[in-house]
Amino acid sequence: MSFPPDFPAPLTFADSDKSPLSIRAKALVFVDPRSRQLRERAEALAGNGQPLLILGESGTGKELLARYIHRQSERGGLFVALSCAAISPQWGEAELFGHVGGAHVGAASSRAGWFGSANGGTLYLDEIADLSRPLQAKLLAALETREVYRVGASQALPVDVRLVAASSIDLGRAVAAGTFDERLYAYLCDGQLLFPALRQRVGDILPLAEYFLGIHASRLGLAIPPISPAAQAVLEAHRWPGNTRELENVIHFALLLAGNAEIGPEHLELPGIG
Numbered sequence: 068m069s070f071p072p073d074f075p076a077p078l079t080f081a082d083s084d085k086s087p088l089s090i091r092a093k094a095l096v097f098v099d100p101r102s103r104q105l106r107e108r109a110e111a112l113a114g115n116g117q118p119l120l121i122l123g124e125s126g127t128g129k130e131l132l133a134r135y136i137h138r139q140s141e142r143g144g145l146f147v148a149l150s151c152a153a154i155s156p157q158w159g160e161a162e163l164f165g166h167v168g169g170a171h172v173g174a175a176s177s178r179a180g181w182f183g184s185a186n187g188g189t190l191y192l193d194e195i196a197d198l199s200r201p202l203q204a205k206l207l208a209a210l211e212t213r214e215v216y217r218v219g220a221s222q223a224l225p226v227d228v229r230l231v232a233a234s235s236i237d238l239g240r241a242v243a244a245g246t247f248d249e250r251l252y253a254y255l256c257d258g259q260l261l262f263p264a265l266r267q268r269v270g271d272i273l274p275l276a277e278y279f280l281g282i283h284a285s286r287l288g289l290a291i292p293p294i295s296p297a298a299q300a301v302l303e304a305h306r307w308p309g310n311t312r313e314l315e316n317v318i319h320f321a322l323l324l325a326g327n328a329e330i331g332p333e334h335l336e337l338p339g340i341g
């Protein structure tokens with residue numbers, strides 16, 4: 068990876084944090100003053116174990132930031148990431164809180180559930196507003212009492228889970244609309260972190276582009292091609308509605324088109340180019 072000399076080196080993740088199922092990033096590229104400020108606030112909040120809420124558009128890097136917070140917190144348990152939209156409407160409670168053997172059809176043995184798996188660690192809930200109202204209330208109860216009832220169990224189990232929730236929608240408005248639990252919102256409110264959209268931190272665009280170029284070039288066994296000044300200007304001017312995820316895709320594709328040649332505007336699959 069070749070960063071211009073004035074770019075600070077990206078923060079790197081330990082190998083133990085790079086599970087094959089996790090997002091691919093090996094480092095957190097934070098160069099723009101706004102993202103450096105975000106990192107400082109995240110570091111300040113990481114250690115105290117309080118619940119956090121990361122707000123930001125899709126693809127900004129919320130999960131990556133949550134992973135970084137977990138690492139900084141030095142909590143010994145696992146980082147467990149879960150998309151609330153993926154929780155089954157029928158078996159959601161058992162998926163989240165676990166169940167005892169025979170509690171429902173097809174579940175002969177007991178399971179801990181996502182919440183229990185994060186015991187001693189961090190539970191990252193992406194798009195928390197997608198959680199059903201009954202599960203929102205049960206989640207809050209488990210966090211506040213530090214106890215969890217597996218489905219079918221008559222006794223609660225002690226749990227110590229740090230919640231880091233993420234949302235791309237304004238939860239205050241969801242509360243006003245009656246779709247989000249006011250008490251869960253209050254529980255999360257003090258630890259809010261706002262992840263600016265990529266277009267609001269233009270200083271990150273080229274370092275991220277260089278970073279993704281390095282990752283994909285090494286994966287493909289290619290030399291890292293330079294990005295022409297004209298292509299750099301295009302990248303910095305684009306609005307990036309899909310944020311960092313979109314930038315990675317554009318850079319990956321540009322590398323495939325350009326090979327070892329300099330990346331020009333003609334290699335960038337963006338609206339209005341080519």
Ligand SMILES: Nc1ncnc2c1ncn2[C@@H]1O[C@H](COP(=O)(O)OP(=O)(O)OP(=O)(O)O)[C@@H](O)[C@H]1O
Nearest residue numbers: 090092094095096125126127128129130131311312
């Ligand atoms: N600062 C960064 N440095 C390096 N890679 C980044 C950075 N921000 C985002 N990425 C990469 O961009 C992609 C999107 O990040 P991530 O999944 O964390 O976003 P998100 O906000 O959680 O998205 P969604 O809300 O859609 O789940 C990932 O591949 C991630 O590794």
